[in-house]
Amino acid sequence: MPASTPPPTADLTKFLDPLRIPAVLRPGPDGELTVRQVSAEVRLHSQLPPTPMWTYEGTFPGPTIEVRRGQRLRVDWQNRVSTPYPALVGHVPQITAPPAENVPGIDPALLNPDGPKLPPWLVVHLHGAVTDGGHDGWTDNAVHAGRSQLSEYPNDQPAMTLWYHDHAMGVTRLNVLAGLAGMYLVRDEEEDRLRLPSGEFEVPLVLCDRNLATTPDGAPTGQLLHKTVGPLPYCGRYTLVNGVIWPHHPVQPRWYRFRVLNAANSRPYRLHLVDEANQRVPGVVWQIGSDAGLFGTPVPVGGTGLSLAPAERADLLVDFTALAGRTLRLVNSAPAPAEGTPIGETDPVGVPDPAHRLPDPEVMEFRVAPPADCAEPFALPAVVSPSFRRLSHDDIPHDHGHRMLMIHQTPETMFEFWEMEQVPEAEVPPAGTLRDGLVQLRQAGRPTATYRRVAREFNDRLNWRVMEDAWEQWTIVNLAPLALHPVHIHLIRFQILTRAACDTSAMDRTAGGTPVGRPVTWDTPAVIAAAEQGWKDTVTVAPGELVRVAGQFTGATGKYMYHCHILDHEDDGMMRPFTVSPMAVMALDPSMGPMPGHGH
Structure with missing residues (x-):
């Protein structure tokens, strides 16, 4: 185990597994893609058995679809799911301390018998897309296994981070929890001219939370558990990034671009980059875009952190240049349910807060390589999007x-x-x-x-x-x-x-x-x-x-x-x-x- 890895907490070792990078799908000359919704077994942590899921193309999250502005795309979303609903569905009528949905496992008597009966009735919504209503993923227009949803996306939009997910009436929370989500990037010439970090230095970070069923002796089985308590919406114990529970990611001492998406059902994230002593690392994170496009100028992410409610996105630039050889962590300080209460610049972060549904504030770890001899080719631009204008x-x-x-x-x-x-x-x-x-x-x-x-x-x-x-x-x-x-x-x-x-x-x-x-x-x-x-x-x-x-x-x-x-x-x-x-x-x-x- 690497020296920087802390001892296991409760059941799973944090920062043990590497971050996975989703595959990229780009349309060919015909402007068409086929994306299958299929049953799969996905390993969320190396200390867990594979987890049964419903997925796009067998991975969680699904592949990152990438298009150019104005490149019309036709997608055949094929429902090929072949297994029963993969998660256990339960409810605890009374709020407990710590909140019960954060605790793995559930009394079998509290399981919903209708959960296993849920069919794979699915419809895809491309979140943030400008597309006609017939292609938007209307919530009642879901299809059964063996059928397809045909959608067309003009992509006549500026460079931005979109995402696709299930949107079926009444069961969106369950279908998304089962694994049906993925990222979708639109690129354009204005973005190209910035020469932002790209390739391995542009990293998608799809954040979400999940809970797990357990054996009678308390060992996690890997099976997903949708457990709520009282009137509170779902919050799970484990934070996943790109489908891996508490991963680590090696980085070079240089600039990186991170496309961050909160794909959680209900959990908010307020993210801070902290060092080995759990202190904020100042002056290295800049936000250059939000849900629907690039900013006019970069915005520094200060000590109050980066707040992302479910479905919000952030386009970030992070400068690891002066952090060679260091081990950094991304932590969450947002209680749940969120109330919009701000955090102070010097308030502690990275501290467990089980009373507010945050038993594990850790999100992921960055391991910065030793100093490199190569010169850094990137500098933070003073202007990001010359076409941006602030409305009044x-x-x-x-x-x-x-x-x-x-x-x-x-x-x-x-x-x-x-x-x-x-x-x-x-x-x-x-x-x-x-x-x-x-x-x-x-x-x-x-x-x-x-x-x-x-x-x-x-x-x-x-x-x-x-x-x-x-x-x-x-x-x-x-x-x-x-x-x-x-x-x-x-x-x-x-x-x-x-x-x-x-x-x-x-x-x-x-x-x-x-x-x-x-x-x-x-x-x-x-x-x-x-x-x-x-x-x-x-x-x-x-x-x-x-x-x-x-x-x-x-x-x-x-x-x-x-x-x-x-x-x-x-x-x-x-x-x-x-x-x-x-x-x-x-x-x-x-x-x-x-x-x-x-x-x-």
Whole structure:
């Protein structure tokens, strides 16, 4: 065992196994790929037996698909899964300390007998893709084994890190946990001109967490275990990077590029690079891009770390030049469920926190080689994307649309999306009225606005019909006292315009509204962090927070979804549809009606 490897903790030795790099798939001249969804046995750790999984092309994560901007790709996603559902599914009704889902194994009496009956009913969503609705992986359009999903991706998008994963209605959390996820990279000429580290020096890091079943004597069997406790979403004991539990990766004393994806069902990551003494390593990590493209300039990753909620991505440059011969660790300091609480520059990191579902903060280890004689060919660019521009409200066309979305938490700790419409002043009830689905909102110095709920469940009426090429501003207000929600909007990329803390004390969770005359209030918006000023497709909304995002619904049409990317929340109903249609169609189709929310 290498000297830098710590002794085993509980059951598996940390940093024992090397990081695996997924294979790369590139389309040929015909612009086509066949990707098979197949049963496979994957070794997650050398001290474990092989783990039965459902995979793309037999690996977990699936192959990294790589395309050029504008290179149209047609994928035949073939469902060839031949085995029963590979994970055990269980539930612990009461919260324990430490939280039960972090503890491997489960009482057989708590297993769900319907788990083994789950068929391989699968549909692929390319997360972040601008593609027509028929190719987006609509959640009800899953297919059984022996059939195919045919999808076309124009890839008319700037260089960015996308990913593909299963999106089947009601079972997304289980299908993704079984292994159905992979990375997808779009490249373009602007990225080429930067001459960023490439080849072996560009490394994908797909982060997720899993739990394992055990034998009667407590030894892990390698079989995946989807165990939740009470109302909490899934969090597993073991952190995996590229499908390996707590791996190590040898690096040269030079610059590297890391494409980081949080592919966990619900676990947040707040990542720090630390040294042998568990102290932060300053000044060596820079972020050059987020979910949907490159930044204008590099952003240093400081002592507060790199925060990634489920589905968020980060494009990083790391300078190991002055760290030759050192052993470094990547650690996670984010408690779960995330609340959006920041960490201080000098607060301890890399410390186990089992009470907050983080029994093992370790993610992976970097082993830096001794000094090399070769000169380093790369220098951090002062400008990353010359084409990038930061949006403000004044940059958006005057006639952009407005949508109001609220997050409600029921007394049973279930979370719901509420689509809201503004109530005309003449229809506002008398002061003191408390009505289900009626919420007032006021920004300091402005009149109170009254909203009523028009949808809360996935199959409620379709309300949001967007005109093709239209710009819209979506306001999301988290009225819930618990949980930070990563909200993903299909089809578009957007920028965050506003973050503001709200006083939600007037919200009556039992009644489902605010008394008229006692609105939810917010005052001065917070400064948007530099790492959040780029293009995104997933935005976090903390408890008691208002967030505004703006984007253009262009490049494709059809029926899409937005949803919370905590997959337990998505499967439990935090998902709603919207459509994008040509202007001429909307003008002539009487079922469309007037476009809601347009204008200021």
